[in-house]
Amino acid sequence: MSELATIQDRKPNPETPNVEALWRPHPGPQTAFLAAGEFEGLYGGAAGGGKSDALLYGGLRQIRVPVYRALLLRQSFPELRDLMDRAAALFPQLGAVWSEQQKRWRFPSGATYEFGFCATYNDVQRYQGQEFTYIAFDELGNVADERVWTYLISRCRAKEEALVLMMRASANPGGAGHGWLKRRFIDACDNGARTFTDPGTALTRRFVPARVTDNPTLVKNNPLYVAQLRSLPEMQRRQLLDGDWTAGSGMALSELNRAVHLCDVFEPPAHWTRFGALDWGFAHPWVFVWLAADEEGNVVCCDTIRGRHHQPREIAERILARLAVDRLLYIHAGHDCWADVRARGENVPTIAEQFQECGILLSQANISRRAGLNNLRRYLAWRGPDGKDGTPALRFMRTEGNSWLFDQLETMVCDPDDPEDALKINANRDTGEGGDDGYDCLRYAMASRPPPAGPPPDEGEFDAWSREALEHEMKEGRRVKRHIDHGKGPIPDA
Numbered sequence: 001m002s003e004l005a006t007i008q009d010r011k012p013n014p015e016t017p018n019v020e021a022l023w024r025p026h027p028g029p030q031t032a033f034l035a036a037g038e039f040e041g042l043y044g045g046a047a048g049g050g051k052s053d054a055l056l057y058g059g060l061r062q063i064r065v066p067v068y069r070a071l072l073l074r075q076s077f078p079e080l081r082d083l084m085d086r087a088a089a090l091f092p093q094l095g096a097v098w099s100e101q102q103k104r105w106r107f108p109s110g111a112t113y114e115f116g117f118c119a120t121y122n123d124v125q126r127y128q129g130q131e132f133t134y135i136a137f138d139e140l141g142n143v144a145d146e147r148v149w150t151y152l153i154s155r156c157r158a159k160e161e162a163l164v165l166m167m168r169a170s171a172n173p174g175g176a177g178h179g180w181l182k183r184r185f186i187d188a189c190d191n192g193a194r195t196f197t198d199p200g201t202a203l204t205r206r207f208v209p210a211r212v213t214d215n216p217t218l219v220k221n222n223p224l225y226v227a228q229l230r231s232l233p234e235m236q237r238r239q240l241l242d243g244d245w246t247a248g249s250g251m252a253l254s255e256l257n258r259a260v261h262l263c264d265v266f267e268p269p270a271h272w273t274r275f276g277a278l279d280w281g282f283a284h285p286w287v288f289v290w291l292a293a294d295e296e297g298n299v300v301c302c303d304t305i306r307g308r309h310h311q312p313r314e315i316a317e318r319i320l321a322r323l324a325v326d327r328l329l330y331i332h333a334g335h336d337c338w339a340d341v342r343a344r345g346e347n348v349p350t351i352a353e354q355f356q357e358c359g360i361l362l363s364q365a366n367i368s369r370r371a372g373l374n375n376l377r378r379y380l381a382w383r384g385p386d387g388k389d390g391t392p393a394l395r396f397m398r399t400e401g402n403s404w405l406f407d408q409l410e411t412m413v414c415d416p417d418d419p420e421d422a423l424k425i426n427a428n429r430d431t432g433e434g435g436d437d438g439y440d441c442l443r444y445a446m447a448s449r450p451p452p453a454g455p456p457p458d459e460g461e462f463d464a465w466s467r468e469a470l471e472h473e474m475k476e477g478r479r480v481k482r483h484i485d486h487g488k489g490p491i492p493d494a
Contacts, residue, residue, distance in 0.1 A: 019060045029210035038206040040167045042185040051170035055136040066110035067159040070134040075119040121147045131157040141171030146180040173245045179411025252412040252422035265397045268292035272453040277445035278333040284427045287441040297452040304401030308432045316358035332365035365444035372443035408438040
């Protein structure tokens with residue numbers, strides 16, 4: 001018998017009915033989710049799968065223990081009203097008394113069940129110093145910052161050894177938190193096929209997918225609901241009816257497709273235009289990409305290099321160890337590489353100057369977020385207006401670094417306040433996971449308007465006055481001039 005079953009079998013107050021007598025889960029995913037013994041659990045995927053009921057009533061199974069404390073959260077207080085109304089209809093039958101001031105139910109055993117709300121990392125700080133046995137977050141997919149969830153984990157503690165600690169949540173695909181939830185639960189748990197054990201903490205996670213058909217009560221009471229979901233546009237239908245976490249509606253780069261955008265590793269021809277980009281960081285990850293453009297302007301991302309907590313010289317060493325940067329026409333970087341606040345009397349080398357000392361010359365990137373996103377969409381587009389599939393102008397070689405980059409691109413969602421921009425997401429401060437640093441780096445690279453490569457060189461007699469030779473001389477001249485203008489001095493082999 002499990003610890004949870006042992007707690008549920010504790011002798012109740014003879015005047016208090018059992019929870020099971022008032023509400024029972026539906027067979028299938030809802031029952032499986034409530035029986036799950038993993039520390040973290042995510043339920044749902046599709047709309048209408050009975051997620052809210054599973055979270056609300058799932059928090060009642062240990063109320064016979066006096067020191068038990070449950071907390072149920074939504075993003076805002078108005079979103080709690082439906083859950084609080086459901087609780088008001090059932091909890092008094094279990095002998096619970098409501099405190100309006102504290103938004104808390106107290107049961108005859110002394111156990112409590114509290115309602116709260118938080119949307120940001122600052123909001124969640126209000127629970128500092130508190131501890132709960134059961135913490136549930138309904139519609140966690142709307143929370144953009146993973147730190148909200150990880151901080152709540154630190155509040156999940158117990159005063160009695162027999163109590164079972166639980167972190168529970170529900171979510172649909174496509175929300176602001178789509179990226180980190182997909183990485184943390186769906187991918188880690190193989191879409192519900194296995195339990196994931198964190199190698200660093202040994203804490204377990206489980207994802208239980210569910211669809212509207214797993215909630216017979218809803219289907220019976222609202223038979224039109226399934227038809228309403230089927231009438232949605234394709235992407236939303238895949239998300240809300242099928243619970244498909246790979247569907248692109250609400251995603252910033254909805255046309256991403258691994259079968260279309262990934263290609264085998266190959267050596268770009270020597271005459272292709274090679275270029276790179278850098279998103280510098282220390283506390284958050286730094287990312288470097290290098291790419292090559294063919295004669296028609298089609299681009300392939302050759303590889304991605306990344307790291308964290310490295311000084312500019314260390315970053316430069318890692319880049320130089322992987323490729324010959326002197327073969328890149330240019331390297332664009334974010335403007336923070338040139339940050340130098342003279343008004344405060346700062347007179348230290350900028351990040352760009354430190355890279356220059358290592359032999360890597362940076363140019364300022366076009367950092368426009370809206371234009372950069374739309375430009376990326378243009379390069380990634382492959383579905384023609386006539387319904388015929390085409391070939392995207394940007395592909396990625398199958399390398400370990402590019403795999404990480406592609407994973408991040410798939411998680412980028414549109415900003416709810418500005419649908420023409422991708423939502424800004426910071427990496428986890430403790431682990432460096434998540435964030436949008438790879439996306440920013442690729443955005444810088446593709447916003448540089450990479451020039452198409454010239455035709456391949458003729459293997460016959462070399463003509464120093466040919467168009468190809470003159471174009472190459474012009475490109476090389478511009479590179480040398482930029483190098484000299486930045487104070488580096490003449491290039492030895494120029």
